[in-house]
Amino acid sequence: MSTTDGAVAAGPASNGPPPAALPGTGIAMRHSGWLKAAAMLATLVQVLDMTIANVALPHMQAALGANQDSVSWVLTSYIVASAIAIPATGWLSDRLGRRMLYLISIAGFTLTSALCGLAANLDSLVLFRVLQGLSGAFLSPLGQTVMLDSSPPEKRGQAMAIYGMGVMIGPILGPVLGGFLTEHMNWRWVFFVNIPLGFFAFLGLFLFLPDVKRPPRPLDVLGLVLLSTGLASLQLILDRGQHVDWFNSAEIWLETGIAISALWMFVVHTLTGRNPLYPLAMLRDRNLLIGALLMAMVGLVLTAAMSLLPMMLQGLMNYPVLDAGIMMAVRGIGVFITMAVIGRLITIVNIKICILTGFAIICLTFWMTTGWSLEVGRTDMALNGLIQGLGIGMLFVPISLVTFSSLPPEFRTDAAGILNLARSVGSSAGISLVITMLARNSATSHEDIVAHLTPYSLYVDPSMFSLPGDAITTALTVLNAEVTRQALMVSFLDDFYLMMILTILVMPLVLLIRPSRNKPPSQEAILME
Structure with a gap:
């Protein structure tokens, strides 16, 4: 076995050479299903935690005696810690071995989740969230690598579809699960829920993940x-x-x-x-760079929509938390449907067409939302979410396979880290962009609407404004509240329009995807036709 493919040291799951092992991985075919399930559970726990705590922030603020600005560090600390740790994934995997790093990561994530739930004050909660972010940062890149390595070449599209379901549906289900746990139990359970899931993920990885060791490389500390x-x-x-x-x-x-x-x-x-830190031979791969940019856009679009809709449903349309969560979950159904068939679809349809179609569907749904008003019905919103989910589901698998199709196996962990980092940065940028635009456009729209309000445009006799009593003050207060609602709705529509424009702008990148030069007789050989 060449050093390029990696030397395999059997873990406790195997006594002697595993039968029908996948080349260069040491993963026995008979164990691959259990290993995928464990890797997916570990990934799902991590991506759920990115959004599950959002809805519990007001409850944390009240329970811990914090203000709105300080409690936001519960989210910020986790995101920043993850961003710091992800670039070290490849080096740590080579130094410690993928098995050891994976087990330490899931064990650390589970332990710090328990500590977050037991936190007595805001300072300790933020500290534990930092540790949780550092330990959990490696779960998604390692999960993606394991899903690829535990699948023969002709089934890697299906493996990425399964992985993509967890990555895409996790952030959608997070607010729903978080809202349910917070409403029926308390905010601490948004962290305690990770404990049983993390335990079973650790157990599966301990039993079925062999150790793959590669020649250690020096750490680029600077x-x-x-x-x-x-x-x-x-x-x-x-x-x-x-x-x-x-x-x-x-x-x-x-x-x-x-x-x-x-x-x-x-x-x-x-x-x-x-x-x-990252080998130049890997960074010269055009598909890796394009894939990272496209994945950042997927994170931006998905997270932006997930941020805007709950605020619109609960803040403007007075939906209960659970009803808003159910409305959001419809998008997950669309993702699930497309993910279930995309693994086979990319073997018969040009992969560029799949990606362009996914982005085109997302553009269509954002265009549809620009025609909404405060009277939009549940059916229209649910149908829009379902269609958008279909589009999002068509992106993750093709983009992942495009990225990995021309990379040697030794670069997979680093490349997976770059993809996950791009998605994380894109998600943060999406949230920041839409929230900022919402606040600023709301004030501008309010001024524009007020400028067109006169007694004559309201069909009101001007002499009524001289009437004594509080009737006029009350009427003006009610009028201002309605203007504020309408201005905020206009701002939501402006955000949807901006997301549509950004999606259109990124689509030409798909045309720059280069056909893979590695063409083994496998699915990857026909992906880039």
């Missing part, structure tokens, strides 16, 4: 520090910008300077250093 610093600063900008009024704040200027400097120095160091 590159890791620069990239982690730049990404952490960028995540702080995106997450804190709206809270501190963006560039009217010295904090944002400082973080922007640090982010630009650190990321620029990282690029220069990577191009000139002797042993960069």
Whole structure:
């Protein structure tokens, strides 16, 4: 066995050479199904935790005696810690072995989840969320790598479809599950729910995941520090910008300077250093770079929609939390339907057409939402969510396979880390963008509507404004409240329109995808026709 394919050291799941093992992985075919289930459970726990705590923030704020600004660090600390840790995934996998890193990661994530649920104050909760983000950052990249390695080439499309279901449906179900647990139990259960799931994931990985060791490489300490610093600063900008009024704040200027400097120095160091954090041979792969940009757009679109709709449903249309969650879950049904067939579809349809069709469907749904009003019905919203889910489901698997199709196996863990990092940054950017635009456009729309309100446009006799008593004040208060509602709805529509434009702008990148030069007799050989 060549060092390129990796040397395999059997874990406790095997005594001697495993029968019918997949080449270069040590994974026995008879165990691959159980291993995939364990990897998917670990991934699902991690992606659920990205959104499950959002709906519980008001309850945490009341229980811990925090204010709105300080309690937001419960989310920010987790995101920043994950961004810092993800770039080290490939090096740690080579140094510790994938099996050891995976087990440490899921065990650490489960333990810190329990500590988060037991936190007595906000400071300890934020500290435990940092540790949770650091330990959980490796779960998605390792899960994607294991799903690929545990599948023969002709079934990797199906494996990515299964993995994509967890990654895409997890953020959709997170608010629903979080709302249910918070409403019927308390906020601590949004963390305690990870304990049994994490335990079974750990057990499955311990029993069925063999150890794959590759020649250790030296750690690019400077590159890791620069990239982690730049990404952490960028995540702080995106997450804190709206809270501190963006560039009217010295904090944002400082973080922007640090982010630009650190990321620029990282690029220069990577191009000139002797042993960069990411191998130049991998970074020269055009499909990897295009795949990362497309995955960032998938994260942006999915998360932006997931952020806007709950606020619109609950804030403007007075939907109960659970009803809003159910309405959001319809999108997950669309994702599930497409994911169930995309593994086979990409073997008969050009992969570029699949990706372009997915983006086109998403554009269509955003265009449909620009015609909504405060009287939009449940059926229209559910149908729109279902169609958008179909489009989102057509993106993850083709983009993943495009990214990995021309990369050697030794680059998979690093490439998976880059994809997950791109999706994470895209998600943060999406939330920041739509929330900022919503706040600013709401104020602008309010002014525009008020400018067109006169006694004559309201069909009111001007002499009524001279009547004594509180009737006029009350009427004006009611009128202002309605203007505010209408202005906020206009702002939501503006955000939907912006998402449509951004989706259209990213579509030409699909045409730059390069056919794979590695053409074994497998599914990957026909993916890039």
